[in-house]
Amino acid sequence: MSTPLTWGAPPPERADAARNRRLLLATARELLDEAGPGCLTMDRLAERSGLGKGTVFRRFGTRAGIFQALLDDSERTLQHRILSGPPPLGPGAPPVDRLIAYGCARIRFLAENQEVARAAVGGRGAGGRRPPLSEIHIRVLLRELELPGADLDLLPAQLASALEGPLLRQPLGDPGAGGPAATERFETGWRYLVERVCGDNGATAR
Numbered sequence: 001m002s003t004p005l006t007w008g009a010p011p012p013e014r015a016d017a018a019r020n021r022r023l024l025l026a027t028a029r030e031l032l033d034e035a036g037p038g039c040l041t042m043d044r045l046a047e048r049s050g051l052g053k054g055t056v057f058r059r060f061g062t063r064a065g066i067f068q069a070l071l072d073d074s075e076r077t078l079q080h081r082i083l084s085g086p087p088p089l090g091p092g093a094p095p096v097d098r099l100i101a102y103g104c105a106r107i108r109f110l111a112e113n114q115e116v117a118r119a120a121v122g123g124r125g126a127g128g129r130r131p132p133l134s135e136i137h138i139r140v141l142l143r144e145l146e147l148p149g150a151d152l153d154l155l156p157a158q159l160a161s162a163l164e165g166p167l168l169r170q171p172l173g174d175p176g177a178g179g180p181a182a183t184e185r186f187e188t189g190w191r192y193l194v195e196r197v198c199g200d201n202g203a204t205a206r
Helices: 015-035 042-049 053-060 063-084 095-112 114-119 133-142 155-164 180-198
Strands: none
Touching: 015 042, 015 053, 015 063, 042 053, 042 063, 053 063, 063 095, 063 114, 063 133, 095 114, 095 133, 095 155, 095 180, 133 155, 155 180
């Protein structure tokens, strides 16, 4: 059985802090819609939201932290589908099938949010607040498999890097770079990688 995941829930916060968070995220999205990532700075966010610059710094820490918070907020729907949606992305499918489905869903998510994901690099700070969603989920699924000789402390991070690293460099959302066709290539590559790493460990026939 899978270990229950809990990373989808934000930490408890005071009512005023929650109100400020919602205001700052909504304001950040307005600035992005108006002029793209380049216009979203700590100063602009403080000015547009009407909150103090100190409040913005305490909430996000850095400019990259703003984008990380936006990405985290957008991830909640994907997290819900992983935790309680239908298989194979949600519970109930073999772990290899869930790994493949997760990677494909994550690729599509990053393609839709690529500018924000790129700007969010480093947004968790030097120590990091928690492991990335991909690494957590991949680790849980790999532990359900019998992979002789696999380092299950290291392999999830390696697979997560293979999944997300190239997506943060190649502009999948740009029609000139291939658009949906490029995204499909990444999904095919992810399926190939998972099947080679996991071998005959529980994938359904295709």
